[in-house]
Amino acid sequence: MARYTDARCKQCRREGTKLFLKGERCNTAKCAFEKRSYPPGEHGKEINRKPSGYAIHLREKQKVRRIYGILERQFRGYFDKASRMKGVTGENLLSLLERRLDNVVFRLGMAPSRSAARQLVGHKHFLVNDRVVNIPSYLIKPGDVIKVKDKSKENIIIKESLDKIKGRTLVSWLKYEPATMSGSLLNVPTRDTIGLPINEQLIIELYSK
DSSP: OOOOOSOTHHHHHHHTSOOOTTGGGGGSTTOHHHHOOSOSSTTGGGOOSOOOHHHHHHHHHHHHHHHHTOOHHHHHHHHHHHHHSSSOHHHHHHHHHHTBHHHHHHHTTSSSSHHHHHHHHHTTOEEETTEEOOOTTOBOOTTOEEEEOGGGTTOHHHHHHHHHTTTOOOOTTEEEETTTTEEEEOSOOOHHHHOOOOOHHHHHHHHTO
8 A cells, every 4th residue: 555655744745734644753853844944846836825725635635645645535535424324524533543543642642743654553563352463553442551562672673662741641531540551542633632733524525515
């Protein structure tokens, strides 16, 4: 499957906001967005025209795709599933994206970024309800327990990431147990507990045209 392999900071610059694709690095002086906040490319500094309505909708959709690291076809699948669910489509969409296994691993602090979490999941470092799951898009349900495999507890990436989040408060819908290096989903995340600068209504309007 195709995957973006260019510099991730270019994605933040293209969307005009920090997407925190490199985790903690995005909060340091090494962040490229702080140095060059204009769009990438030869004429990046010259782009100052007012975007069209379609461009505004498209950029919001692209921003969300890049935050979660998924491709267009997969993103459209999440949207179709969210539209069939009860409730508000936009909130359903974000809830589904947040419950992806790679995102939950990142939110629990077991990986420094979502891309790192995706790779760690693919390399079979985690158990879900005591069963190895290596599918990053696996949908976590309330009550599911995500645990670092015994053989992976000394993995340097996982250990360093967990050390950096000590003392921090997790999102309210997750619980982490340091003694067992495990976490669980307490409930389905709601819009006000996700805490990302996303205008999901623009995405709904884009796909409704």
